[in-house]
Every structure is written in C-alpha cells, then in structure tokens.
Amino acid sequence: MNFELTEEQQMLQDTMRRFLSERYDTATRNAILDSAQGYSSEIWAQMAELGIVGALFSEDDGGFGGAGFDISTVFEELGRAGVVEPLLDTAILGGGLIARLGNDAQKEMLVEVIAGELQLALAHGEPESRYDLSRVTTRIESQGGKMVLNGRKAVVVNADAASHLVVSARESGEDDDESGISLFLLPADAPGVSMRGYPLFSGGRAAEITLDGVEVDDATRLGAAGEAFDALASQIAAAEVALAAETLGAMETAAALTRDYLMTRKQFGRPIGSFQALQHRMADMMIELEQARSAVILAAGHLEDAAPERDRHISAARNLLGRAGRLVAEDSIQMHGGIAMTQEYELAHIAKRIVMADHRFGDTDTQLERFIALSAA
Amino acid sequence: MDLSYTQDEIAFREEVRGFLDEKLPEELSAKVASGVVLSKADHDRWHAILNEKGWLAPNWPEEFGGCAWNAVQRHIFEEESARANAPRIVPFGLSMLAPVLMKFGSDAQREHYLPRILSGEDWWCQGYSEPGAGSDLASLKTRAVRDGDHYIVNGQKTWTTLGQYANKIFCLVRTDTNVKQQEGISFLLIDMDTPGIEVRPIKLLDGTPEVNEVWFTDVRVPVENLVGEENMGWTYAKYLLTHERTNIAGVGFSQAALASVKRMARQERHNGKPLIENAHFAARLAQVEIDLMAMATTNLRIISKAAAGQAPGVESSMLKVKGTIIRQELNDLARRAAGPYAMPFASETIDGDNDPVGPGYAAPTAAKYFNNRKLSIFGGSNEIQRGIIAKTLLAGGAK
Structure with a gap:
C-alpha cells in the first residue's frame, strides 16, 4: 500500500494550490459569480497554461495524466478554492468522450481543449430523465433523406460557453434502453440548436437546449451507432470521481474556515471554540472529512476497473460524500451563525458547491440504490 | 384525554x-x-x-x-x-414591539404607536443584533448618550430583517458603560429618516434582499422615545424575545411544506415511477411526517397548558429546536425532490422574464434550503436553546 501522490501529482497539487490562493481569492471569485459569462476567460487560459487541463488527459491524447488520481488531485484543489470554471464539463465530459470515441479528425479538437482555447459541454440529460443515465428520448429521425435530431436537453452545464456540444440521441430501442444510444459532436451554433442560458445556484451557467431538426451525419457521429452507452457511463464515472474530489476539497475549506472562526469569534467573553457543544461538532466534522477523503481515494483507485466494481465504489463515495458533505456544509454554517449566510463570505459559496454537487449524476439516495443493486450481484 | x-x-x-x-x-x-x-x-x-x-x-x-x-x-x-x-x-411591530409598549410603554406611546401599527402607517424593524453581539446579545455596543432632551446614538446594528421597508426601528442601545452589561441597556424608538441613519443591504447567499445593516452616526433621538426607564432595556428585550418565540414551532409552515414536497414527489419521476413511490425517498418523507405529527401534538399540549398570551419557558426552547429541525429537513427533501432542476438560479433576471427553468415547483428549492438555515441561527440559536433546556434540567444537580 502506498497512499502518497506521485512526484508529478504532488507538483501539480503544489502549483495549483499556489496559483489558486494567489489568483482566486474571494473577491475575484465573487466578481466571477456576478459576471454575465459566469467564468473568467483569463483564469481559464492561465489554468490551461499551467497544465491543469492537460493533467486530465492521457499522453496518447496529448496530455500527461488522465488517470483516477490525476483527476482527484486536480479537482480536490479546484474544490478547495471554490473554482467555478468548467473543467469538469469541458475536459472530463466533453473532452473525455472525444478522447474515448473520436476519430482522428475529431481528436484534433483535443489540442485546442488542452490549450484552453475552446469549451465543450455534454448535452445528455433531458427534462424527464432526472438521474437515469440510459433514458434518452431525443430521437434520430430520417427527414427528407437526411438524419436529423429532435428533442430537448436539460440543465446542460457550460452549454452557452461551449463552441461544440456532445449530444446524445436514440438510434433505436425503448426510451430507457442502454443499447441504441448514439453521440454526436456538433457545433453549438448548428442550425436547429436553440438555447436558453441561465446562471446556476452554485456558480457557472447551464442551458436548456432544444434540438429541432438538427442535421447530423456519419462525420459528426462520435463512436459507433447505437453503442455509446458504455463510453458515456465510463466518462460519467470519471466526472463523478471529479465531483466527489471537488466536494472533498470544498469540505476541507469549510472545515478550515469553521476552525478559524471558532478560535477567533468571541461571545460571552471567550472564543466560541471553547464551548464543548461546538467542540464536539467540530470533531465530528473532522471525522467525516477523513471518511470522505478515503471514499474519494477508493473511487479514484477503482476508476479503471470493470464497470460493476468501478460503479460500486463510485456510488459508495458519492453516497458518503452526500451525507458527510451535507453535515459539513450545514454545521459550518450553523457554527458561524449569520455571517455564513452572506454571499460575500467565502463559506456561503463553498457550502453551495458542496450541497449542489448532490444534484449531478445521481443524488445521495440514487447512489445508495445503485450501491445496493451492485452489492447484491 | x-x-x-x-x-x-x-x-x-x-x-x-x-x-x-x-x-x-x-x-x-x-x-x-x-x-x-x-x-x-x-x-x-x-x-x-x-x-x-x-x-x-x-x-x-x-x-x-x-x-x-x-x-x-x-x-x-x-x-x-x-x-x-x-x-x-410581519411580526416586528405587531407581535414584538406592541407587547412591550403595552406592558412598559407610556400612555402617550401606546396611543401614538399602536394604532399606527394596525393601520400599517408604521413599518417597524428590529435593532438588536450587532456584528459583535449575536448569541451574546447583551454585549451590544451601540451607544446612546444623553444631550439635553435628546439621546445621541452611534453604532451599528445588523441582520435587520426587511429594514429597507421600515420607517421606524426599535433599538437596544447602551446608556451606561460602567455597570454589568445587562444593566446598562435602554430601549429606544427611532425614526428611520432621522439624519445620520444609513441602511445598507446585506446580500444573502440565496440572493434575497432580506436583511440589512443599519448604521447610526450622531443620530438625535428625542428622550420621549425612550421606552420605560433608562437602563432597564434588557428586561424589556427579554420580554420581547418570549413573544418572538410564540409560534416558534412553525407547525403550520411545516405542514404546508410537507404537502408541497408530497405534491412534488407525485409529479417527479424516478426510474419511470413517481418519486413518492421510491422506497428511499418515501422513507425519508415518512420519518419527517412522523416527527411533525408528534411535534404538532407537543405544540398543542403546551398551548393548551399555557395561559393565553403567556409564552412558556423551557418548552418553547424545545419547540424551537425540534420545529426548526423539521422545517429544515422538509426544505432538504424539497431540494432533493427537485433533482437536476434544483440547480438553476431562480432569479427574476433570468432571460428578463419570470418563466422558471424546469417545473415551477423546483425553482426556489435550493434557495429556500439555504435561506432557512437561518431558522436554527436566529431568535436565539439552537445551541442557545439547548443551553437553556440543559440549564433548567440540571439546575443545582451537577456538582
């Protein structure tokens, strides 16, 4: 057993921590949150320059990482700083699917992704699909001798910043079948694609997308017809490791802020951290935080496993992070009191990142169900 | 029975x-x-x-x-x-200030202010908390110094709910710094349009314009705006807080929230079935409902015991703790029920129109979940309430 990061991962962690503590302070982030674009192009370019995007791709794909622990290292740091820039959507989901399924021509786009020159989004979830990964009702239809997509995609994170979209659609089968799903790589401004963009509660932006007779062909298809589900599930698994690690990082910051506050805030003539009622809550938070760290390590370490074993560990991590994250977010706010309710104070944003992570790729209960199903097998 | x-x-x-x-x-x-x-x-x-x-x-x-x-x-x-x-x-005039004026105010104050509260002519806000005085309210520092027939007020209040709408504020101010904290506090009524008062909105984490900071710089307040006696404000403040805690259990709010979560869970579909039929969600929902049924009855038991108008002591602390836990749990369930559509920030500025993204019921769930974290913080935090309960239970016991 060895729980140390590799030298490269350690360097990456140090670089990111230094960069983000210098360049991504609370004032900067609050300005980004208030901006119309929802992320900073400047920060994005600098992160790409530092190799943060490249760390999420394998050497074959032009990067220098891409494995579970590379992902968890990067996202833990992003989480610690409450970063809202869309690395998960552009690199892990969009870029990851292109790397996994793309032909040579499509893969050329990865050079630009790693250089920080373009943004991507995965348009997969639908208004009725909730957390059901195989539910795809967007259909590929034949219209005037051409293949067209018709359907709606919901809460597509980073859609209105993306130059290209990876869009899922059903080639064959029933609405819930795993087989019969195809992916397409389309310009975001392709004719027939319309968007309604909006800000997200915990930062960043998303859009509702309507696909109305969007023309596709074999050149825009990503991977084989009707066989995209496994790749989709694999890349969502990577995104879940990323999200769990990001949540872990945010929990670390919430706990650190709370610890500092307990030691400095005085009421009744003494630091509030001298009250045993709060000391025990702080202790419980630290216990849960270490549980969360181990759960993330387990998930990251099993990311390359066969699907059932991979997903069992990922569901375990996300269920645990969902429970521990809620405790840390709520108790941090409670122990701070009113100050934590203000948007300007760092904890407000950090707590939102922790809690709202539960709304992507399956919430705490959905993960529990999947864990039960996979453990019974 | x-x-x-x-x-x-x-x-x-x-x-x-x-x-x-x-x-x-x-x-x-x-x-x-x-x-x-x-x-x-x-x-x-x-x-x-x-x-x-x-x-x-x-x-x-x-x-x-x-x-x-x-x-x-x-x-x-x-x-x-x-x-x-x-x-x-809105409770500040009707159920907080009014009982204080009835019990401790002058005839002139009662005759002047009470009808204006009813008519809506006056909108009162509460000047209690300060940046350094939250749970430890008695450590408040806003000063009022007597100058002829006026007090000169300097200091800062915070968490002033709906202060942006108020034309009046009732304030706890320090009038004597040479005595025990609780003995140097007075209760003042202040016009919000007096020169030297500035209201600054606080941006809350859910974006709602709800609370404010109120700053006082050499604000001149006529001495007839003092309620009761000088330096007796802490007694009046405690009396007011017992009224702040009536309806503290929030049974009605929780019942409405429960009904709303059920409506949502009937409409949301999880793996092809209504969410309300999902075992995990249904179990969470049932547990809160069971707690609420019992708490509603506890509330009624306490109500039927208490003489009209009199707020009980330790029981109201128990109701505050359990009542807020239940309300917050229901807010958490609503957020969960909304699924991915809890993520959009439901702002009126979205697209410049008011159409929610996704189902209308989903739009405010995240904001409500975060906003109502305040329930266990304000009006005496749940830690303060537990302290009151423990102190009462263990008084004279643990030696």
Whole structure:
C-alpha cells in the first residue's frame, strides 16, 4: 500500500494550490459569480497554461495524466478554492468522450481543449430523465433523406460557453434502453440548436437546449451507432470521481474556515471554540472529512476497473460524500451563525458547491440504490 | 384525554377557512406557494385585508384593537393561514414591539404607536443584533448618550430583517458603560429618516434582499422615545424575545411544506415511477411526517397548558429546536425532490422574464434550503436553546 501522490501529482497539487490562493481569492471569485459569462476567460487560459487541463488527459491524447488520481488531485484543489470554471464539463465530459470515441479528425479538437482555447459541454440529460443515465428520448429521425435530431436537453452545464456540444440521441430501442444510444459532436451554433442560458445556484451557467431538426451525419457521429452507452457511463464515472474530489476539497475549506472562526469569534467573553457543544461538532466534522477523503481515494483507485466494481465504489463515495458533505456544509454554517449566510463570505459559496454537487449524476439516495443493486450481484 | 377540537373550535376553524377562501388574493397565495419573495406592496395588501377584518392582532387585547384570541384559536389561525399559503404577518411591530409598549410603554406611546401599527402607517424593524453581539446579545455596543432632551446614538446594528421597508426601528442601545452589561441597556424608538441613519443591504447567499445593516452616526433621538426607564432595556428585550418565540414551532409552515414536497414527489419521476413511490425517498418523507405529527401534538399540549398570551419557558426552547429541525429537513427533501432542476438560479433576471427553468415547483428549492438555515441561527440559536433546556434540567444537580 502506498497512499502518497506521485512526484508529478504532488507538483501539480503544489502549483495549483499556489496559483489558486494567489489568483482566486474571494473577491475575484465573487466578481466571477456576478459576471454575465459566469467564468473568467483569463483564469481559464492561465489554468490551461499551467497544465491543469492537460493533467486530465492521457499522453496518447496529448496530455500527461488522465488517470483516477490525476483527476482527484486536480479537482480536490479546484474544490478547495471554490473554482467555478468548467473543467469538469469541458475536459472530463466533453473532452473525455472525444478522447474515448473520436476519430482522428475529431481528436484534433483535443489540442485546442488542452490549450484552453475552446469549451465543450455534454448535452445528455433531458427534462424527464432526472438521474437515469440510459433514458434518452431525443430521437434520430430520417427527414427528407437526411438524419436529423429532435428533442430537448436539460440543465446542460457550460452549454452557452461551449463552441461544440456532445449530444446524445436514440438510434433505436425503448426510451430507457442502454443499447441504441448514439453521440454526436456538433457545433453549438448548428442550425436547429436553440438555447436558453441561465446562471446556476452554485456558480457557472447551464442551458436548456432544444434540438429541432438538427442535421447530423456519419462525420459528426462520435463512436459507433447505437453503442455509446458504455463510453458515456465510463466518462460519467470519471466526472463523478471529479465531483466527489471537488466536494472533498470544498469540505476541507469549510472545515478550515469553521476552525478559524471558532478560535477567533468571541461571545460571552471567550472564543466560541471553547464551548464543548461546538467542540464536539467540530470533531465530528473532522471525522467525516477523513471518511470522505478515503471514499474519494477508493473511487479514484477503482476508476479503471470493470464497470460493476468501478460503479460500486463510485456510488459508495458519492453516497458518503452526500451525507458527510451535507453535515459539513450545514454545521459550518450553523457554527458561524449569520455571517455564513452572506454571499460575500467565502463559506456561503463553498457550502453551495458542496450541497449542489448532490444534484449531478445521481443524488445521495440514487447512489445508495445503485450501491445496493451492485452489492447484491 | 380527548384529542378532538371543541364545537366552538371547529366552528372557528370553518370561519377562518371561509375568510381565507374569500379574502386571500390568489396572486399572493400563488407567490407564497412558489416561494417568490413578496414586495412591500404585497405585505401591505395582506396587512390591510386582515386589519379590515379585525384579525390583524390575534395576541392583542381588545382594548387596543386586537382580537383577544386564546392560544388554541391563534394556533388554528396560524395553521389555516399556512395551509392556504397566506403571507406571513410581519411580526416586528405587531407581535414584538406592541407587547412591550403595552406592558412598559407610556400612555402617550401606546396611543401614538399602536394604532399606527394596525393601520400599517408604521413599518417597524428590529435593532438588536450587532456584528459583535449575536448569541451574546447583551454585549451590544451601540451607544446612546444623553444631550439635553435628546439621546445621541452611534453604532451599528445588523441582520435587520426587511429594514429597507421600515420607517421606524426599535433599538437596544447602551446608556451606561460602567455597570454589568445587562444593566446598562435602554430601549429606544427611532425614526428611520432621522439624519445620520444609513441602511445598507446585506446580500444573502440565496440572493434575497432580506436583511440589512443599519448604521447610526450622531443620530438625535428625542428622550420621549425612550421606552420605560433608562437602563432597564434588557428586561424589556427579554420580554420581547418570549413573544418572538410564540409560534416558534412553525407547525403550520411545516405542514404546508410537507404537502408541497408530497405534491412534488407525485409529479417527479424516478426510474419511470413517481418519486413518492421510491422506497428511499418515501422513507425519508415518512420519518419527517412522523416527527411533525408528534411535534404538532407537543405544540398543542403546551398551548393548551399555557395561559393565553403567556409564552412558556423551557418548552418553547424545545419547540424551537425540534420545529426548526423539521422545517429544515422538509426544505432538504424539497431540494432533493427537485433533482437536476434544483440547480438553476431562480432569479427574476433570468432571460428578463419570470418563466422558471424546469417545473415551477423546483425553482426556489435550493434557495429556500439555504435561506432557512437561518431558522436554527436566529431568535436565539439552537445551541442557545439547548443551553437553556440543559440549564433548567440540571439546575443545582451537577456538582
């Protein structure tokens, strides 16, 4: 057993921590949150320059990482700083699917992704699909001798910043079948694609997308017809490791802020951290935080496993992070009191990142169900 | 034991229900149901409707224009109002300041201020908390120094709810710095348009314009605006807080929230079935419902024991803790039920229109979940309440 990061991962962690503590302070982030674009192009370019995007791709794909622990290292740091820039959507989901399924021509786009020159989004979830990964009702239809997509995609994170979209659609089968799903790589401004963009509660932006007779062909298809589900599930698994690690990082910051506050805030003539009622809550938070760290390590370490074993560990991590994250977010706010309710104070944003992570790729209960199903097998 | 309401109480409930059916404007109840922030005009409108009916001040004696309801009647009114999604009655003038004026104010203050509270002419806000004085309220530092027939007030108040709408503020100020903290505090009534007062909005984490900082720089307040005696403010403040804690259990709010989560869970589909049929979600929901049933009964037991108008001590602390846990749990369930559509930030500025993204019920769930974290913080945090309970239980015991 060895729980140390590799030298490269350690360097990456140090670089990111230094960069983000210098360049991504609370004032900067609050300005980004208030901006119309929802992320900073400047920060994005600098992160790409530092190799943060490249760390999420394998050497074959032009990067220098891409494995579970590379992902968890990067996202833990992003989480610690409450970063809202869309690395998960552009690199892990969009870029990851292109790397996994793309032909040579499509893969050329990865050079630009790693250089920080373009943004991507995965348009997969639908208004009725909730957390059901195989539910795809967007259909590929034949219209005037051409293949067209018709359907709606919901809460597509980073859609209105993306130059290209990876869009899922059903080639064959029933609405819930795993087989019969195809992916397409389309310009975001392709004719027939319309968007309604909006800000997200915990930062960043998303859009509702309507696909109305969007023309596709074999050149825009990503991977084989009707066989995209496994790749989709694999890349969502990577995104879940990323999200769990990001949540872990945010929990670390919430706990650190709370610890500092307990030691400095005085009421009744003494630091509030001298009250045993709060000391025990702080202790419980630290216990849960270490549980969360181990759960993330387990998930990251099993990311390359066969699907059932991979997903069992990922569901375990996300269920645990969902429970521990809620405790840390709520108790941090409670122990701070009113100050934590203000948007300007760092904890407000950090707590939102922790809690709202539960709304992507399956919430705490959905993960529990999947864990039960996979453990019974 | 008899768990049924009396004939009179049943008739009263019918009367309240009939009134709400007839008089509660649909625009208002729709806003409340969907979690939209109410404007000052919305609050004023409901205030006027209740005042016209004579139902604005359930806890006031009839001589001052109240309806002198007993505790059970007030409970029924609160429950029915919450069920009908009526706007919450802004409590600062009606149920916080008014009882203090009735008990400790001068005749002149009662005659001047009480009718203006009923008519809506005055909107009061509360100047209690300060940046350094939260749970430890008695450590407040805002100074009032006597200068002839005025006090000169300097300092800062915070978490002033809806202070942006108020034309008056009641304040705890320090008038003597040479005595024990609690003995140097006075209770002052201040016009918000007095020179030297500045209201600065605080941006909350859910984006709602709800609380403010109020800054005082050499604000001149006539001495006749002192309530009761100088340096006796802490006594009045504690009296006021016991009234802040009536309806602390929030049974009506929780019942309305439970009904709303159930409606959502019937519409949301999880793996092809209604979410309400999902075992995990259903179990969470059932547990909160079981807690709420018991807590509602605890609330009624305490209400029926308490003499009308008198707030109980340790029991109200118990109700505050359990009541807020239940409300927050229901807010958490609503957020979960909304699924991915809890993620959009439901701002009126989205697209420049008011159409929610996704189902309307999903839009405010995240904001509500975060906003209501305040329930266990304000009005005496749950830690303070547990301290009161423990102190009472263990008094003289642990040596």
